[in-house]
Amino acid sequence: MHEALINSISSLIHVSEEEKEWIKEKFIPRTYKKNDYFLREGQVCREAGFIAEGLVRYVISKENGEELTVDFNKELEYTCNYASFLDKSPSGTGIQCIEPSTILVISYDDLQTFYTHLAEGQKFGRLICEFLYVQTIKKVSTMYINQPEQRYLQFLDAYTSLLPRLPQYYISSYVGVKPPSLSRIRKRLSR
Amino acid sequence: MHEALINSISSLIHVSEEEKEWIKEKFIPRTYKKNDYFLREGQVCREAGFIAEGLVRYVISKENGEELTVDFNKELEYTCNYASFLDKSPSGTGIQCIEPSTILVISYDDLQTFYTHLAEGQKFGRLICEFLYVQTIKKVSTMYINQPEQRYLQFLDAYTSLLPRLPQYYISSYVGVKPPSLSRIRKRLSR
DNA sequence: CCTGTTCGTTCACCCAGGTTAATAAATTAC
């Protein structure tokens, strides 16, 4: 169960055998049914997770009640609202499991201990944050500079493997248009 | 000259007197004329900077030659294309000084030494990255979920102090519309 | 002080996405 997580951490820093045991102890497996929330909008994100199995989406609700999907994460990726987690502010984003999922969960306090307790803990914290940062910027800038049609093309490119697992309305929500409009885009492109 | 920088670092980690001297040595002041580039699009960002004085904007060029302004930073803030800096990839974003500016510059290698050489160097690296991350996410999500009119309102709110220093076309570029459209928005709002 | 340039606004026309509603297709429930 924890094997994939330890592989993931070991790819970034050196982890001793005792440290591996500590990790197995502090990352608690939790299971979620389809449509369950790992984190609800407005709550403080007090835990970080490693997805052992499943698929989550990040949701922002607009004032008018509309939902916007801003990202997806699947098995072997980390999940967390980092902004909320780091400064203990209410999360602007919900994290919803859109497939039955198993997530290895570590509390904020235990993660802080991770940073100080493991020999290369601080370095891991820096690297993981740098990675998230780069990933976020890249995603966001392509979304930001492009029109819906190009965003859809880039979505296809970036999330090919997720395509068969995602309903159309999550895709349109991610592309930033309504379902009828995504239909029109698909029609245009098919010519 | 380095005082503001050292204050900024000291607000995050403890810095000894020797470490302060090291900082003064490694952060080199450089001056820029209006419209000079701190970093050109496509180049690898090999330096990070602390703006002692001035104002920069972050520019992305689209394929059609259009420019998009995605952020501003002013005196007492850090400037860098972190994504490019961290993984030495060509920067998708240019950094242009839109006022005469003085920037304290540290090289990538010296910053890595900073992380290992200073007692709390790794912690600083983690904190500064976490800060950038949170800041970026917040900005981006408001831009992402809102229509141009609301984006303009939020721009007014977030950058009030910069308003008198920014021409209209950088604002429209930031809001994501063309100048005529920003005019219409301003007109609508004035009623 | 005048001149040439840059900048901001306005106009008319066009187009892509929003909205609402109807229908068809695919899932799910029983």
Add this chain to the structure above:
DNA sequence: GTAATTTATTAACCTGGGTGAACGAACAGG
């Protein structure tokens, strides 16, 4: 296996931003 629900597509009409051009205002250079 059929009924009920959810999901995807299409159509008609509406709206807000893009485009190109014109105009006036502000500004810089000589």
